[in-house]
Amino acid sequence: MANAHIASGDGRRVLCSCISIFLLLAGVTALTVWLVYRPYKPQFTVMDAAVYSLNATSPFIFTSMQFTIATRNPNKRVSIFYDALTAYVSYRNQPITPLVMLPPLYHEKKSTVVLSPVLGDGEVVSVSAELVNELAMDETYGVVPLTVVLMGRLRWKAGAIKTIRYEIYVRCDVWVGLKNGSVGVVPLLRAPPCKVDI
Template sequence: MAEDHKHKGSGVRFRYTPRDTRRALFGCITIFLLGAGITALTVWLVYRPQKPRFAIVSVAVFNLSNTSPPPFLSTTMQFSIITTNPNKRVSIFYNHLSVSVLYHNQMITQPVTMPPLFQKQHSTIQLAPILGGGGAVPVSPEVCYGLGMEEAYGTVGLRLVVLGKLRWKAGAITTGHYGIYVTCDVLLRLSKGFGGQVPFIASPVCDVDV
Protein backbone atom coordinates (compact mmCIF):
# COMPACT_ATOMS: atom_id res chain seq x y z
CA MET A 1 0.00 0.00 0.00
CA ALA A 2 1.51 3.34 -1.07
CA GLU A 3 2.25 5.90 1.66
CA ASP A 4 0.56 9.32 1.49
CA HIS A 5 3.67 11.20 2.72
CA LYS A 6 7.11 11.00 1.23
CA HIS A 7 10.00 10.77 3.68
CA LYS A 8 13.57 11.84 3.19
CA GLY A 9 15.71 10.48 5.93
CA SER A 10 14.04 11.32 9.21
CA GLY A 11 12.44 14.59 7.97
CA VAL A 12 8.97 15.18 6.59
CA ARG A 13 8.34 17.55 3.70
CA PHE A 14 5.34 19.89 4.13
CA ARG A 15 3.84 21.71 1.19
CA TYR A 16 2.73 25.35 1.67
CA THR A 17 -0.28 26.43 -0.32
CA PRO A 18 -0.84 30.00 -1.65
CA ARG A 19 -3.48 30.36 1.03
CA ASP A 20 -0.87 29.83 3.76
CA THR A 21 1.39 32.44 2.15
CA ARG A 22 -1.44 34.98 2.06
CA ARG A 23 -2.24 34.33 5.71
CA ALA A 24 1.38 34.88 6.72
CA LEU A 25 1.57 38.10 4.68
CA PHE A 26 -1.70 39.35 6.14
CA GLY A 27 -0.43 38.61 9.64
CA CYS A 28 2.80 40.56 9.03
CA ILE A 29 0.88 43.55 7.65
CA THR A 30 -1.52 43.49 10.61
CA ILE A 31 1.34 43.41 13.12
CA PHE A 32 3.10 46.26 11.30
CA LEU A 33 -0.01 48.46 11.21
CA LEU A 34 -0.76 47.72 14.86
CA GLY A 35 2.79 48.66 15.84
CA ALA A 36 2.66 51.85 13.77
CA GLY A 37 -0.67 52.80 15.33
CA ILE A 38 0.63 52.24 18.85
CA THR A 39 3.74 54.31 18.06
CA ALA A 40 1.67 57.17 16.63
CA LEU A 41 -0.69 57.09 19.61
CA THR A 42 2.25 57.13 22.02
CA VAL A 43 3.82 60.12 20.27
CA TRP A 44 0.44 61.90 20.23
CA LEU A 45 -0.05 61.35 23.94
CA VAL A 46 3.49 62.49 24.73
CA TYR A 47 3.44 65.64 22.60
CA ARG A 48 -0.29 66.50 22.93
CA PRO A 49 -0.44 69.19 20.21
CA GLN A 50 -2.49 72.27 21.03
CA LYS A 51 -4.46 74.08 18.35
CA PRO A 52 -2.99 77.34 17.05
CA ARG A 53 -4.18 80.74 18.19
CA PHE A 54 -5.22 83.60 15.90
CA ALA A 55 -5.50 87.31 16.64
CA ILE A 56 -6.23 90.45 14.60
CA VAL A 57 -3.90 93.30 15.49
CA SER A 58 -5.01 95.94 12.98
CA VAL A 59 -7.44 96.63 10.13
CA ALA A 60 -7.12 99.14 7.30
CA VAL A 61 -10.27 100.05 5.35
CA PHE A 62 -9.75 101.80 2.03
CA ASN A 63 -13.18 101.32 0.51
CA LEU A 64 -16.52 100.10 1.83
CA SER A 65 -19.40 101.42 -0.22
CA ASN A 66 -22.49 100.51 -2.17
CA THR A 67 -22.25 100.67 -5.93
CA SER A 68 -24.84 101.84 -8.39
CA PRO A 69 -27.11 100.15 -9.14
CA PRO A 70 -27.45 98.23 -5.82
CA PRO A 71 -27.28 95.66 -4.37
CA PHE A 72 -23.53 95.43 -5.03
CA LEU A 73 -20.76 96.21 -2.56
CA SER A 74 -17.29 97.51 -3.36
CA THR A 75 -14.72 96.72 -0.68
CA THR A 76 -10.98 97.04 -0.17
CA MET A 77 -9.47 96.32 3.23
CA GLN A 78 -6.38 94.77 4.79
CA PHE A 79 -6.26 92.68 7.96
CA SER A 80 -3.10 92.15 9.97
CA ILE A 81 -3.39 88.65 11.48
CA ILE A 82 -1.07 86.97 13.96
CA THR A 83 -1.09 83.17 14.23
CA THR A 84 0.70 81.58 17.18
CA ASN A 85 1.88 77.99 17.55
CA PRO A 86 1.85 77.37 21.33
CA ASN A 87 3.47 73.92 21.05
CA LYS A 88 7.09 73.55 22.17
CA ARG A 89 7.64 70.22 20.37
CA VAL A 90 5.17 70.24 17.47
CA SER A 91 5.34 72.17 14.20
CA ILE A 92 2.37 72.98 11.96
CA PHE A 93 1.89 72.83 8.19
CA TYR A 94 -0.94 75.00 6.79
CA ASN A 95 -2.45 74.25 3.37
CA HIS A 96 -5.33 75.67 1.30
CA LEU A 97 -5.89 78.64 3.62
CA SER A 98 -8.51 81.08 2.36
CA VAL A 99 -9.55 84.35 3.99
CA SER A 100 -12.82 86.26 3.52
CA VAL A 101 -14.93 88.90 5.28
CA LEU A 102 -18.59 88.50 6.27
CA TYR A 103 -21.21 90.98 7.31
CA HIS A 104 -24.24 89.49 9.08
CA ASN A 105 -23.12 86.02 7.87
CA GLN A 106 -23.02 87.14 4.22
CA MET A 107 -19.73 87.24 2.33
CA ILE A 108 -18.78 90.76 1.23
CA THR A 109 -15.32 89.90 -0.21
CA GLN A 110 -14.22 87.08 -2.46
CA PRO A 111 -12.03 84.47 -0.66
CA VAL A 112 -8.30 85.16 -0.92
CA THR A 113 -6.05 82.08 -1.05
CA MET A 114 -2.89 82.20 1.05
CA PRO A 115 0.33 80.34 0.16
CA PRO A 116 1.24 77.18 2.14
CA LEU A 117 2.83 77.96 5.50
CA PHE A 118 5.17 76.09 7.83
CA GLN A 119 5.18 77.24 11.44
CA LYS A 120 7.96 76.13 13.76
CA GLN A 121 7.46 75.18 17.37
CA HIS A 122 6.51 77.97 19.77
CA SER A 123 6.56 80.71 17.12
CA THR A 124 4.34 83.37 15.55
CA ILE A 125 3.63 84.32 11.94
CA GLN A 126 2.05 87.56 10.71
CA LEU A 127 -0.27 87.57 7.71
CA ALA A 128 -1.55 90.69 5.96
CA PRO A 129 -4.03 89.70 3.23
CA ILE A 130 -5.68 92.42 1.15
CA LEU A 131 -9.37 91.59 0.69
CA GLY A 132 -11.70 92.92 -1.94
CA GLY A 133 -10.48 95.38 -4.53
CA GLY A 134 -11.30 93.01 -7.37
CA GLY A 135 -14.70 94.37 -8.29
CA ALA A 136 -18.10 94.67 -6.68
CA VAL A 137 -19.64 91.70 -4.87
CA PRO A 138 -23.39 90.99 -5.14
CA VAL A 139 -25.10 91.15 -1.73
CA SER A 140 -28.64 91.26 -0.42
CA PRO A 141 -30.47 94.61 -0.09
CA GLU A 142 -30.47 94.08 3.70
CA VAL A 143 -26.65 94.03 3.71
CA CYS A 144 -26.44 97.25 1.71
CA TYR A 145 -28.95 98.94 3.99
CA GLY A 146 -27.36 97.63 7.20
CA LEU A 147 -23.86 98.69 6.23
CA GLY A 148 -25.10 102.12 5.19
CA MET A 149 -26.80 102.58 8.56
CA GLU A 150 -23.77 101.39 10.56
CA GLU A 151 -21.40 103.61 8.58
CA ALA A 152 -23.67 106.57 9.31
CA TYR A 153 -23.36 105.79 13.04
CA GLY A 154 -19.60 105.27 12.69
CA THR A 155 -19.63 101.69 13.95
CA VAL A 156 -19.31 98.61 11.72
CA GLY A 157 -19.18 95.00 12.85
CA LEU A 158 -17.43 92.48 10.56
CA ARG A 159 -16.36 88.86 10.77
CA LEU A 160 -13.09 87.54 9.33
CA VAL A 161 -13.15 83.87 8.36
CA VAL A 162 -10.11 81.65 7.74
CA LEU A 163 -10.64 78.17 6.29
CA GLY A 164 -8.06 75.54 5.41
CA LYS A 165 -6.16 72.41 6.36
CA LEU A 166 -3.32 71.76 8.77
CA ARG A 167 -0.98 68.92 9.68
CA TRP A 168 0.98 68.42 12.89
CA LYS A 169 4.67 67.45 12.73
CA ALA A 170 6.39 65.90 15.75
CA GLY A 171 9.90 64.69 15.00
CA ALA A 172 9.75 62.34 12.03
CA ILE A 173 5.99 61.83 12.32
CA THR A 174 3.53 63.98 10.34
CA THR A 175 -0.19 63.53 10.83
CA GLY A 176 -2.90 63.56 8.18
CA HIS A 177 -4.83 66.70 7.29
CA TYR A 178 -7.21 68.30 9.78
CA GLY A 179 -9.68 71.02 8.88
CA ILE A 180 -9.22 74.40 10.54
CA TYR A 181 -12.00 76.99 10.85
CA VAL A 182 -11.22 80.40 12.35
CA THR A 183 -13.72 83.20 12.96
CA CYS A 184 -12.75 86.63 14.26
CA ASP A 185 -15.40 89.21 15.17
CA VAL A 186 -14.27 92.80 14.70
CA LEU A 187 -16.06 95.98 15.74
CA LEU A 188 -14.62 99.00 13.94
CA ARG A 189 -15.05 102.74 14.39
CA LEU A 190 -15.39 104.42 10.99
CA SER A 191 -15.34 108.14 10.59
CA LYS A 192 -16.16 110.19 7.51
CA GLY A 193 -13.42 110.19 4.93
CA PHE A 194 -11.75 107.02 6.27
CA GLY A 195 -8.96 105.72 4.06
CA GLY A 196 -6.54 103.68 6.10
CA GLN A 197 -6.13 102.03 9.48
CA VAL A 198 -9.23 102.27 11.64
CA PRO A 199 -9.50 101.82 15.43
CA PHE A 200 -11.20 98.97 17.24
CA ILE A 201 -14.16 99.71 19.47
CA ALA A 202 -13.48 96.47 21.33
CA SER A 203 -10.66 93.94 21.15
CA PRO A 204 -11.31 91.41 18.36
CA VAL A 205 -12.20 87.90 19.50
CA CYS A 206 -11.04 84.89 17.47
CA ASP A 207 -12.35 81.35 17.81
CA VAL A 208 -10.33 78.44 16.38
CA ASP A 209 -11.89 75.06 15.61
CA VAL A 210 -9.68 72.15 14.49
Protein backbone atom coordinates in the same frame (compact mmCIF):
# COMPACT_ATOMS: atom_id res chain seq x y z
CA MET B 1 -3.40 11.89 21.63
CA ALA B 2 -4.74 13.76 24.63
CA ASN B 3 -1.26 15.20 25.30
CA ALA B 4 -1.09 16.51 21.69
CA HIS B 5 -4.51 18.15 22.11
CA ILE B 6 -3.43 19.76 25.39
CA ALA B 7 -0.16 20.97 23.80
CA SER B 8 -2.13 22.46 20.91
CA GLY B 9 -4.45 24.28 23.32
CA ASP B 10 -1.47 25.57 25.34
CA GLY B 11 0.13 26.87 22.12
CA ARG B 12 -3.03 28.80 21.22
CA ARG B 13 -3.21 30.29 24.71
CA VAL B 14 0.43 31.37 24.57
CA LEU B 15 -0.11 32.91 21.11
CA CYS B 16 -3.24 34.77 22.30
CA SER B 17 -1.37 35.99 25.37
CA CYS B 18 1.53 37.25 23.22
CA ILE B 19 -0.85 39.06 20.86
CA SER B 20 -2.73 40.60 23.81
CA ILE B 21 0.51 41.78 25.43
CA PHE B 22 1.73 43.22 22.10
CA LEU B 23 -1.54 45.11 21.57
CA LEU B 24 -1.49 46.39 25.14
CA LEU B 25 2.11 47.62 24.79
CA ALA B 26 1.31 49.22 21.41
CA GLY B 27 -1.69 50.98 22.96
CA VAL B 28 0.34 52.25 25.93
CA THR B 29 3.10 53.46 23.56
CA ALA B 30 0.58 55.24 21.32
CA LEU B 31 -1.06 56.86 24.36
CA THR B 32 2.32 57.99 25.72
CA VAL B 33 3.35 59.48 22.36
CA TRP B 34 -0.03 61.24 22.08
CA LEU B 35 0.24 62.68 25.61
CA VAL B 36 3.79 63.93 24.94
CA TYR B 37 3.17 65.28 21.43
CA ARG B 38 -0.55 66.03 21.45
CA PRO B 39 -1.02 69.17 19.39
CA TYR B 40 -2.87 72.19 20.67
CA LYS B 41 -4.90 74.38 18.31
CA PRO B 42 -3.16 77.41 16.86
CA GLN B 43 -4.36 80.78 18.17
CA PHE B 44 -5.38 83.68 15.91
CA THR B 45 -5.91 87.35 16.80
CA VAL B 46 -6.65 90.38 14.62
CA MET B 47 -4.09 93.06 15.49
CA ASP B 48 -4.85 95.81 13.00
CA ALA B 49 -7.29 96.80 10.26
CA ALA B 50 -7.31 99.16 7.31
CA VAL B 51 -10.18 100.02 4.95
CA TYR B 52 -9.02 101.43 1.63
CA SER B 53 -12.45 101.56 0.03
CA LEU B 54 -15.99 100.56 0.95
CA ASN B 55 -18.78 101.39 -1.45
CA ALA B 56 -22.23 99.85 -1.39
CA THR B 57 -24.98 100.50 -3.91
CA SER B 58 -27.75 97.94 -3.89
CA PRO B 59 -27.34 95.16 -4.92
CA PHE B 60 -23.54 95.40 -5.01
CA ILE B 61 -20.71 96.12 -2.64
CA PHE B 62 -17.06 96.56 -3.46
CA THR B 63 -14.35 97.02 -0.92
CA SER B 64 -10.64 96.75 -0.27
CA MET B 65 -9.55 95.91 3.28
CA GLN B 66 -6.41 94.68 4.95
CA PHE B 67 -6.20 92.87 8.26
CA THR B 68 -3.08 92.10 10.26
CA ILE B 69 -3.60 88.72 11.89
CA ALA B 70 -1.15 87.17 14.36
CA THR B 71 -1.21 83.40 14.60
CA ARG B 72 0.53 81.62 17.47
CA ASN B 73 1.67 78.00 17.57
CA PRO B 74 1.52 77.13 21.29
CA ASN B 75 3.09 73.67 20.86
CA LYS B 76 6.55 72.94 22.30
CA ARG B 77 7.23 69.85 20.20
CA VAL B 78 4.91 70.15 17.20
CA SER B 79 5.15 72.44 14.16
CA ILE B 80 2.27 73.18 11.78
CA PHE B 81 1.92 73.20 7.99
CA TYR B 82 -1.01 75.15 6.51
CA ASP B 83 -2.21 74.22 3.00
CA ALA B 84 -4.79 75.85 0.74
CA LEU B 85 -5.60 78.72 3.10
CA THR B 86 -8.29 81.09 1.86
CA ALA B 87 -9.73 84.23 3.46
CA TYR B 88 -12.72 86.51 3.07
CA VAL B 89 -14.63 89.17 5.02
CA SER B 90 -18.30 88.96 5.90
CA TYR B 91 -20.69 91.54 7.30
CA ARG B 92 -23.76 90.32 9.18
CA ASN B 93 -23.14 86.77 7.91
CA GLN B 94 -22.98 87.79 4.23
CA PRO B 95 -19.62 87.69 2.38
CA ILE B 96 -18.59 91.14 1.17
CA THR B 97 -15.28 90.11 -0.42
CA PRO B 98 -14.45 87.21 -2.72
CA LEU B 99 -12.25 84.37 -1.48
CA VAL B 100 -8.54 85.16 -1.58
CA MET B 101 -5.98 82.34 -1.72
CA LEU B 102 -3.12 82.76 0.75
CA PRO B 103 0.35 81.22 0.27
CA PRO B 104 1.22 77.99 2.13
CA LEU B 105 2.54 78.62 5.61
CA TYR B 106 4.97 76.73 7.85
CA HIS B 107 4.64 77.48 11.55
CA GLU B 108 7.58 76.59 13.82
CA LYS B 109 7.12 75.40 17.41
CA LYS B 110 6.30 78.11 19.99
CA SER B 111 6.36 80.87 17.40
CA THR B 112 4.14 83.66 16.09
CA VAL B 113 3.55 84.42 12.41
CA VAL B 114 1.86 87.59 11.15
CA LEU B 115 -0.41 87.58 8.08
CA SER B 116 -1.59 90.78 6.34
CA PRO B 117 -3.89 89.78 3.48
CA VAL B 118 -5.59 92.43 1.35
CA LEU B 119 -9.20 91.29 0.93
CA GLY B 120 -11.67 92.49 -1.66
CA ASP B 121 -9.27 94.56 -3.74
CA GLY B 122 -12.22 96.42 -5.27
CA GLU B 123 -13.94 93.33 -6.70
CA VAL B 124 -17.74 93.55 -6.83
CA VAL B 125 -19.83 91.21 -4.66
CA SER B 126 -23.60 90.86 -4.88
CA VAL B 127 -25.45 91.52 -1.59
CA SER B 128 -28.98 92.18 -0.41
CA ALA B 129 -30.54 95.67 -0.30
CA GLU B 130 -31.15 95.15 3.43
CA LEU B 131 -27.42 94.62 4.00
CA VAL B 132 -26.57 97.84 2.13
CA ASN B 133 -29.03 99.77 4.36
CA GLU B 134 -27.62 98.21 7.55
CA LEU B 135 -24.06 99.06 6.49
CA ALA B 136 -25.04 102.69 5.84
CA MET B 137 -26.63 102.87 9.31
CA ASP B 138 -23.58 101.33 11.02
CA GLU B 139 -21.24 103.72 9.21
CA THR B 140 -23.39 106.63 10.42
CA TYR B 141 -22.86 105.45 14.02
CA GLY B 142 -19.17 104.79 13.30
CA VAL B 143 -19.16 101.13 14.43
CA VAL B 144 -19.12 98.36 11.81
CA PRO B 145 -19.05 94.68 12.87
CA LEU B 146 -16.99 92.55 10.48
CA THR B 147 -15.91 88.92 10.43
CA VAL B 148 -12.63 87.77 8.94
CA VAL B 149 -12.77 84.08 7.98
CA LEU B 150 -9.78 81.85 7.25
CA MET B 151 -10.29 78.33 5.93
CA GLY B 152 -7.95 75.61 4.75
CA ARG B 153 -6.12 72.50 5.85
CA LEU B 154 -3.32 71.89 8.31
CA ARG B 155 -0.93 69.11 9.27
CA TRP B 156 0.98 68.76 12.50
CA LYS B 157 4.63 67.62 12.38
CA ALA B 158 6.50 66.07 15.31
CA GLY B 159 10.02 65.02 14.38
CA ALA B 160 9.77 63.03 11.16
CA ILE B 161 6.08 62.23 11.69
CA LYS B 162 3.40 64.23 9.89
CA THR B 163 -0.30 63.81 10.56
CA ILE B 164 -3.02 63.61 7.95
CA ARG B 165 -4.57 66.89 6.79
CA TYR B 166 -7.27 68.39 9.01
CA GLU B 167 -9.76 71.06 7.98
CA ILE B 168 -9.34 74.35 9.85
CA TYR B 169 -11.93 77.12 10.13
CA VAL B 170 -11.01 80.39 11.84
CA ARG B 171 -13.61 83.08 12.61
CA CYS B 172 -12.45 86.49 13.80
CA ASP B 173 -15.29 88.82 14.88
CA VAL B 174 -14.15 92.45 15.08
CA TRP B 175 -15.76 95.86 15.41
CA VAL B 176 -14.05 98.62 13.48
CA GLY B 177 -14.46 102.34 13.93
CA LEU B 178 -15.56 103.37 10.46
CA LYS B 179 -17.42 106.55 9.49
CA ASN B 180 -18.91 107.32 6.08
CA GLY B 181 -16.12 107.95 3.61
CA SER B 182 -13.24 107.31 6.01
CA VAL B 183 -10.32 105.32 4.61
CA GLY B 184 -6.98 104.05 5.83
CA VAL B 185 -6.14 102.46 9.19
CA VAL B 186 -9.27 102.19 11.31
CA PRO B 187 -9.45 101.66 15.07
CA LEU B 188 -10.32 98.20 16.35
CA LEU B 189 -13.07 98.81 18.89
CA ARG B 190 -13.41 95.11 19.69
CA ALA B 191 -11.13 92.24 18.65
CA PRO B 192 -11.38 89.16 20.88
CA PRO B 193 -9.29 86.06 20.10
CA CYS B 194 -10.59 84.28 17.02
CA LYS B 195 -12.57 81.05 17.24
CA VAL B 196 -10.66 78.08 15.79
CA ASP B 197 -12.37 74.85 14.74
CA ILE B 198 -10.39 71.83 13.58
